[in-house]
Amino acid sequence: xxxxxxxxxxxxxxxxxxxxxxxxxxxxxxxxxxxxxxxxxxxxxxxxxxxxxxxxxxxxxxxxxxxxxxxxxxxxxxxxxxxxxxxxxxxxxxxxxxxxxxxxxxxxxxxxxxxxxxxxxxxxxxxxxxxxxxxxxxxxxxxxxxxxxxxxxxxxxxxxxxxxxxxxxxxxxxxxxxxxxxxxxxxxxxxxxxxxxxxxxxxxxxxxxxxxxxxxxxxxxxxxxxxxxxxxxxxxxxxxxxxxxxxxxxxxxxxxxx
Amino acid sequence: xxxxxxxxxxxxxxxxxxxxxxxxxxxxxxxxxxxxxxxxxxxxxxxxxxxxxxxxxxxxxxxxxxxxxxxxxxxxxxxxxxxxxxxxxxxxxxxxxxxxxxxxxxxxxxxxxxxxxxxxxxxxxxxxxxxxxxxxxxxxxxxxxxxxxxxxxxxxxxxxxxxxxxxxxxxxxxxxxxxxxxxxxxxxxxxxxxxxxxxxxxxxxxxxxxxxxxxxxxxxxxxxxxxxxxxxxxxxxxxxxxxxxxxxxxxxxxxxxxxxxxxxxxxxxxxxxxxxxxxxxxxxxxxxxxxxxxxxxxxxxxxxxxxxxxxxxxxxxxxxxxxxxxxxxxxxxxxxxxxxxxxxxxxxxxxxxx
Amino acid sequence: xxxxxxxxxxxxxxxxxxxxxxxxxxxxxxxxxxxxxxxxxxxxxxxxxxxxxxxxxxxxxxxxxxxxxxxxxxxxxxxxxxxxxxxx
Numbered sequence: 001x002x003x004x005x006x007x008x009x010x011x012x013x014x015x016x017x018x019x020x021x022x023x024x025x026x027x028x029x030x031x032x033x034x035x036x037x038x039x040x041x042x043x044x045x046x047x048x049x050x051x052x053x054x055x056x057x058x059x060x061x062x063x064x065x066x067x068x069x070x071x072x073x074x075x076x077x078x079x080x081x082x083x084x085x086x087x088x089x090x091x092x093x094x095x096x097x098x099x100x101x102x103x104x105x106x107x108x109x110x111x112x113x114x115x116x117x118x119x120x121x122x123x124x125x126x127x128x129x130x131x132x133x134x135x136x137x138x139x140x141x142x143x144x145x146x147x148x149x150x151x152x153x154x155x156x157x158x159x160x161x162x163x164x165x166x167x168x169x170x171x172x173x174x175x176x177x178x179x180x181x182x183x184x185x186x187x188x189x190x191x192x193x194x195x196x197x198x199x200x201x202x203x204x205x206x207x208x209x210x211x212x213x214x215x216x217x218x219x220x221x222x223x224x225x226x227x228x229x230x231x232x233x234x235x236x237x238x239x240x241x242x243x244x245x246x247x248x249x250x251x252x253x254x255x256x257x258x
Numbered sequence: 259x260x261x262x263x264x265x266x267x268x269x270x271x272x273x274x275x276x277x278x279x280x281x282x283x284x285x286x287x288x289x290x291x292x293x294x295x296x297x298x299x300x301x302x303x304x305x306x307x308x309x310x311x312x313x314x315x316x317x318x319x320x321x322x323x324x325x326x327x328x329x330x331x332x333x334x335x336x337x338x339x340x341x342x343x344x345x346x347x348x349x350x351x352x353x354x355x356x357x358x359x360x361x362x363x364x365x366x367x368x369x370x371x372x373x374x375x376x377x378x379x380x381x382x383x384x385x386x387x388x389x390x391x392x393x394x395x396x397x398x399x400x401x402x403x404x405x406x407x408x409x410x411x412x413x414x415x416x417x418x419x420x421x422x423x424x425x426x427x428x429x430x431x432x433x434x435x436x437x438x439x440x441x442x443x444x445x446x447x448x449x450x451x452x453x454x455x456x457x458x459x460x461x462x463x464x465x466x467x468x469x470x471x472x473x474x475x476x477x478x479x480x481x482x483x484x485x486x487x488x489x490x491x492x493x494x495x496x497x498x499x500x501x502x503x504x505x506x507x508x509x510x511x512x513x514x515x516x517x518x519x520x521x522x523x524x525x526x527x528x529x530x531x532x533x534x535x536x537x538x539x540x541x542x543x544x545x546x547x548x549x550x551x552x553x554x555x556x557x558x559x560x561x562x563x564x565x566x567x568x569x570x571x572x573x574x575x576x577x578x579x580x581x582x583x584x585x586x587x588x589x590x591x592x593x594x595x596x597x598x599x600x601x602x603x604x605x606x607x608x609x610x611x612x
Numbered sequence: 613x614x615x616x617x618x619x620x621x622x623x624x625x626x627x628x629x630x631x632x633x634x635x636x637x638x639x640x641x642x643x644x645x646x647x648x649x650x651x652x653x654x655x656x657x658x659x660x661x662x663x664x665x666x667x668x669x670x671x672x673x674x675x676x677x678x679x680x681x682x683x684x685x686x687x688x689x690x691x692x693x694x695x696x697x698x699x700x
Contacts, residue, residue, distance in 0.1 A: 011630065015683045015693035026688055030640035030665075035687030042689075052462035057327070058470075067468055073458040075330045076470035078353050081323035084315065088327020088335065089458060091285060091311045096460055114323070117316035191648050191681045224642070231642040 018042030020051040020071050027065055029136075031231020033221025034063050036188040037130055040198045041099070042070060044205055054097040057086045059106035062136040066101050080111025083118030086125045097208055100127040105135045108144040108168050115170070122179030122213040126204040129170055129216065132223035133242060140226040144168045147245055152226070171218050171251040181213035183251040187220035189238035193248070203253070212255060220246055263442040270405045271296030271338075271435040273443075274364055274428065275304055277412035278336050280446050283362070284310035285335040287324035289317060289343060292376040293432030294366035297338040318343035322350030322363070329359040330469040332457030334416055338364035340432065341374065341382050345390060351425050352391030356471030356483070360419035360451075362412065364428045366435040369595030377595025378432035378518060383572035386429050387546045394484055396491045397425035398498065399545040401516040405439035411543070413444045420451035422494055429545060431568065433518050433597070495547040503556055505531070506538030511607055512560045512585075514540045514553070514577050519566050519598060526603040537607055545573070553580035562610050563587045566598050630678025630695040632670050638690035639667035645682035645691060651675065654682060 017023060021042035028035045045051040054072035058064055060079035067074020077085035086100040100118075107115050107129050118125065134152055135141040142155040145167050149158040171185045182204060186197040197219055204215035220242045222234035229237065250256070268276070274297050278286070286305060288298030298314060305312040315321035321337045328335035339347065344365045354361050367382050369375035386399045398418050400411040408430055415426035458467055473479040502520075505527050506512065513523040520541040530537045540556045542549050557563055563585050565574040574589045581587055590606050592598045632654070634645075639661065645668050646654045653676045657669035668690075670676065683691040 010697045011694040012697055013692060014630070014678065014695045015680045015691075017689035017692075021689065025638050028687065030687075031642035031644055032687055035689075036685070039687070039689050053460040055331070055458050055460070060472075064472055067466070067470070071461060071466060073461050073467045074470075075327070075357075075458060075468065076472055077326070078323060078349055081320065081326075081350075084320040084323035085327035085330070087313070088285070088287065088324035088329070089331045090327075091313065091324075092328050092331035092333040093459070113316045114320050117320065121313075191684050194684050231644050232647050235644065235647075 018046045020045035021069050022071060024069060026069060028062060029225040031222055031224045031234060032062070033132060033188045033219065033223070034130055036194055037128065037197065037219055037221065038066065038069055040194070040201055041128070043198065044202050045070065045072065048202070048205060048209070050097045050205065050209070053095070054099060055089050055093065056099050056101060057082045057089065059102040061103035061106050063101055063103060063130065064137065080106050080109070081114055082106060082111065083114040083123070083125070083127065087118055087121070087123050090123060090125050094124070097205060098125045100125055102127065102129055103136065104129070104131050104133065104143040104145040108170055116174070116177070119174045119180050119214050119216060120177045122181070124208055124211055124213055126208045126215045127217070128201065128204070129218040130221045131170070131218050131246065132221045132226065133167070134223050134226040136223050136226045147241060167245050169246060171216065174216055175251050179214060180216060180252060181254045182207050182215040184253070185218040185220070185246055185248050185251065187238055187243060187248055189220065189222060189235035207255065218246070220248070265440045265442055267438055267440050268405060269296055269436065269438045270408045270430065271366065272300045273405045273409040273441060274338065274412045275300035277409035277444060278362070278416070279304055279308055279310070280444060281334065281413045281416035282446065283334040283336050283416060284308065285328040285333050286310070287313050287315050287321040287335070287337050289315055289321050289339060291318070291340045291343045293368055293378065293435050294338050294340045294364065296435065297364060297366070318346040319350065322347035325361050326350060326354055326359060329354065329361045330357070330458050332453040332459060334420070336362040336364065338366070340366050340368045341370050341379070344382060345385070348385070348390035349392070351397065352389070352393055352395060353471055354425050355391070355395035355397060355487070356393065357469045358423040358487070359469065360423050361425050362415045362419055362428065363425060364412070364430070367429065367431040375595050376432060378434065378568065379593070379595050380431060380517060380519065380568040380572070381593070382429070383545065383567070383569060386427055387548065387576070395487060396546055397427055398494065398547070399427045399429050401429050401543055401545050402434060403517050403520045403541065405434070405437060406441040408434060409441055410444050413447070417447050417449050418498065422490060424490070424494070429517070431518050498544060499547045499549040499552065500543035501549040501552050502541045502543060504539040504541070506540065506556055509536045509538030510561045511535070511537040511610060512540055512557055512563045513537055513566060513603070514563060515566045516542050516545060516573060519568055522598055522600055523566055523603065525600040526607070529600055529604045530607055533604065533608065535607060535611055542573070548576045548580070550576070550580040553577065554582070554584070557581040557585050560585045564603070564607060565589045566603060567591045568597065569593060628672070628675040628696065630693060631672070631676050632682050633692040633694060634668050634670060635690050636661045636667040638688050639665070640688060641665040641667055642687065643668065644685045644687065648681040648685040650679065650681060651677060
C-alpha cells in the first residue's frame with residue numbers, strides 16, 4: 001500500500017529472506033535465537049556465494065532440522081558428534097564449506113570430547129555454537145551452560161554449583177588450545193548484536209574458505225519457551241544475566257591485524 | 259603362461275589394512291585398543307602413500323562418526339577396533355544403518371565381558387548378528403578364518419557395503435589378527451558404484467542431498483524407511499549367504515564353527531577320521547545373513563551336530579534354528595580367550611559313538 | 613495484551629522512507645520487531661493468522677525510516693523491507 005496517493009512511488013526491496021534459504025516456515029518457537037542465526041547464515045551463503053559448496057552438519061537438539069532450511073547439502077550427526085562427522089566430511093571434501101551447527105547440550109555435554117579434539121586438530125571447519133543455557137528440544141532441562149541458580153526441569157531448585165558445578169565457557173576453554181584460528185562469542189539479543197554476530201559468522205566462514213583453520217563462534221541466544229518467559233524478557237535476560245557470565249567479544253583471532 | 263600370483267607373508271591385522279587400500283578405501287579413522295592395533299598403525303603408514311587420510315580419533319565413538327561423515331560424503335571409509343571399542347561404536351552403526359550409509363567396520367574380538375583380556379574370542383557374536391545398537395537394523399557380518407580371508411573378505415566388504423548401502427562388519431578375533439600367514443593379495447573387483455544420487459558433494463545445479471535418520475512426519479515416515487530396510491535385508495539374505503563345508507560327504511557327525519574355531523574343527527575332523535569316526539565341518543562365512551538353508555541341508559541325516567565356539571554358546575542358537583529337530587545339537591565352548599583344543603573336541607565326539 | 617505504543621513519531625519525518633511487509637502466516641507474534649523498531653511503527657494486530665497467532669503489523673500512520681531493525685531482529689524471515697525511491 002504505497003504511502004503517497006498523489007505521486008507514483010517506486011519502492012525497492014532491500015531486505016528479505018536470503019535466497020539460500022528455502023521459503024519454509026521454521027519450526028523454532030516464537031522469539032528463538034536459532035531462527036536469527038539461521039537467517040544470518042543464509043544471508044552469508046548468499047553474499048559469499050557458497051551455498052552450492054556448503055555441507056551443514058546439524059546436531060541433535062532444537063536445530064536438528066536446520067538443514068531443511070538451506071539450499072545446501074546437509075546431514076544429521078548423532079548427539080554430540082557434529083565435529084566428528086564434520087571432520088569426516090571435510091577430510092573427503094577439503095574445498096567444501098563444512099559448517100558444524102550445535103546447541104549447548106550437543107557441544108558441551110555429550111559432545112565435549114569431539115568439540116575439544118576437532119578444535120585441537122585445528123580442523124578447517126566453522127563451528128557455530130548456539131548457547132541458550134538449556135536443553136530446548138527435550139523440554140527445558142539444565143545444560144552445562146545453565147547459570148548458577150537457574151531453574152530448569154532438572155534443576156528445579158536452581159542450579160547448585162556445589163552439586164552440579166558451574167556454567168562452562170566454551171570459548172575460554174578452547175582458547176587454551178594451540179590450533180584454533182578464531183574464537184568469538186556474540187549474541188543475538190538485540191539488533192546491534194545480531195549484526196555483530198553476522199560479522200563473526202562471516203569471519204568464521206571466510207577463515208575456512210581461505211583454509212586458515214578452525215573457527216568457533218558462540219552465540220548467546222534466547223529460549224523463551226525453555227526459560228518460561230516472553231521473547232522480549234528472554235532477550236533481556238541474555239543481556240543482563242548471560243552476557244556477564246559469558247563475556248561477549250573476540251577471544252582469539254589469529255587473523256586480526258596487530 | 260599363468261602368472262603365478264605372488265605369495266607374501268603378512269600379519270592378519272596388516273592384511274586387513276592392505277586389502278582396504280586395494281579396495282580403494284582412502285579414509286580410516288581408528289583408536290588404539292589391543293589386539294587390533296596393527297590395523298590403525300598400518301593405515302597410518304600406508305594411507306599417506308596413496309593420498310589417503312588416516313586419523314586417530316579421540317575415541318572409538320568419535321571414529322565411527324568420522325566414518326559416518328566420510329561415507330555421507332561418498333567415500334569408502336573404514337574403522338577397526340576390538341570388542342569394547344566396538345561396543346562404543348554401536349550407536350554410530352545404528353545411525354549408519356538408519357541413514358543407509360555404506361561403511362566397513364572391523365572387529366578383532368577379544369575376551370570379555372568388561373575390560374576382559376586381550377586374547378582372541380568370539381564373544382561378540384550376538385552383538386554382531388543381532389545388532390548392538392538401537393532399532394530394527396541388520397548389517398552384513400563376514401567371519402574370516404585365515405589371513406587370506408581377512409584380506410579377501412575386507413575387499414568384499416567394501417563392495418557389499420556400496421552395493422547395498424549397508425554397514426559390513428568383518429568379524430575376526432585377536433588370534434587371527436596377530437597371526438602371520440602367507441597370502442596372495444586380492445585384486446580389486448573393479449566394480450563401480452554410483453553415489454551421485456545421494457552423496458553430499460555440494461548442491462550445485464541440483465536439489466540438496468540430505469543424509470539423516472530422524473523421520474517425524476508424516477506419522478508413518480519411519481515405518482516406511484523400516485519397510486524399505488527390511489526389503490533390502492531379505493534380498494541380502496537371499497543373495498549373499500556364504501559358507502564352506504569340509505569332509506561332509508558321508509559324515510555321521512557334523513561339526514559347526516566359524517573363524518578360528520573352524521580351523522580347530524578341521525584338525526578334529528582329521529583326528530577323528532584317523533580314529534575311524536566320520537565327521538565333517540560346516541563353516542558359516544557370513545554370520546549375517548546366516549546360511550540357515552545350507553546348514554539345514556548339511557545337517558540332514560547326521561547323528562549329531564556339535565557346535566564349537568570361543569564363547570558361552572551364541573552361534574549355537576542359529577544352528578538350532580537351522581537344524582530344528584532333524585538332529586540333536588550339542589555345544590562345546592571355551593570362554594575368556596581360551597582356545598578349544600582338538601583333543602577335547604575329539605573326546606566329546608567319540609563320546610557320542612560309545 | 614497488545615503493546616501500547618509510547619514512541620511518538622518524530623516531527624521531522626513527515627513521510628516514510630519505506631515500509632516493512634510482514635507475512636502474517638510466517639510471523640509467530642514474538643513481538644521482537646515491535647520492541648526493536650526505533651520509530652514505534654509496529655504493533656500486534658487485532659487479527660490472528662491461521663495458527664491463531666496475533667501477528668505483527670505496520671501502522672502506516674507512523675513513518676518508517678526503512679532502517680530494517682525489525683527485519684534484522686526477526687527470527688523467522690517474516691519481514692521484508694521496501695525502500696521508497698525519491699522519484700522526481
